[in-house]
Amino acid sequence: MDRRLTRRMKLRRSHSAKPWGQSKKTHMIPETLYNDLVNNVRNRVNISHTMSKAVVTIIISYVRDSVPSLKNVMQEILQQQDKVQLPDELDYSEDATALHGLFKRIDLLNANYEQRNYSTQEDENTTADTLSSIFDILLGADPEICRMVIAEDNYNNVELLILFYQLVLDDFFETRPKIREMLLRIFGRLCFVDNYIISVLVSSVLPAELARDMMSDELESLSEEFVVFLLTMVKDVLGTEEASKVFGVILACNLHFHMPEKNYVMDALVEVKQVDFFFEEMFFLHSIRVDLVHFIPQEDSRDAVVKILTDVFARSDTATLMSINKQIILVDLIFTRLVANWKQNKISLDYMTLFYNMLKTTNYKQHRHHEHEFRDLFEQITGEELETAEVKRARSIINKIRNEFPDLF
Structure with a gap:
């Protein structure tokens, strides 16, 4: 007999069991029954482990609630889902x-x-x-x-x-x-x-x-021409899954650039010129807090949408691509996020950098949106007693803003 199968059978026999039901006959509940059911569903139906657990839990819960005489038994089986599996049990799955x-x-x-x-x-x-x-x-x-x-x-x-x-x-x-x-x-x-x-x-x-x-x-095709092609093509499939994938590629490409003046994604936006649809998609992704390139959970990963907007306003030729109305909407988004994070004792340095870039490359004085609110927020941040690295960097950005735009802040 196969060594793994033999070992698995020994494991099953070695597990202690508990009485099943309240009848005169003694029924035993194997301590691995819940996980055995999950594994059987996964292997026979070919669905994920997560879905298999959901199926087993739903069925056992339904039986528990529908057959009073089996309530205790079913509940005991359900409690097994919190049991940590032994290495041997995992290894021989x-x-x-x-x-x-x-x-x-x-x-x-x-x-x-x-x-x-x-x-x-x-x-x-x-x-x-x-x-x-x-x-x-x-x-x-x-x-x-x-x-x-x-x-x-x-x-x-x-x-x-x-x-x-x-x-x-x-x-x-x-x-x-x-x-x-x-x-x-x-x-x-x-x-x-x-x-x-x-x-x-x-x-x-x-x-x-x-x-x-x-x-x-x-991979020489990863260039300005490539991004121009993506921007031109995506306009015909806006709102579809294909469009999300294309925007994800553009955002991923942009993450590789640290110098906006040498960024072919920015060059492509200038080449296309009419990119309102692109900014609308960025605003939408920001509003629903979806990062199309964030696949691995990491607290310190940079927001790809904020990064690309920051790069847009790091250059005057790309900053002018966004209309005044959309700039006002973006200022709203920046202020809202800064305030929300500040209430949680957090400082959004990326958003502060984005706002600083907007001040440098757009005519903010034309609308002065949230001018007084920003001034009050900056006062609170600079008056913060904690001397963390984050606070120091925030003060540095605020000092730049005050020095360069004294008539505003």
């Missing part, structure tokens, strides 16, 4: 077994590529299937299972994927971007499953390989 097998395939593929022992078309199909299966499991399995398998042998499985990326970048796959894209999606999902993997990836050769990839001839 079907998802863990599948992940182990898939990473063994990656190890074998690495060996084949290093020895140049492959059949091009057949190997590409096998690779695509393997990577797709890994991504699907990372997306749908219990995160605890994924974390456990990934962290084995000091994150050796992550190192296997990094080595694989190196090999396919150098090899015949360089003409098949689909494989590289699938690997990058896996790296992104890994970071979401376990934040520590970000440190593992940053400390590896992957950043250097990504930089080499980005500078290759195939």
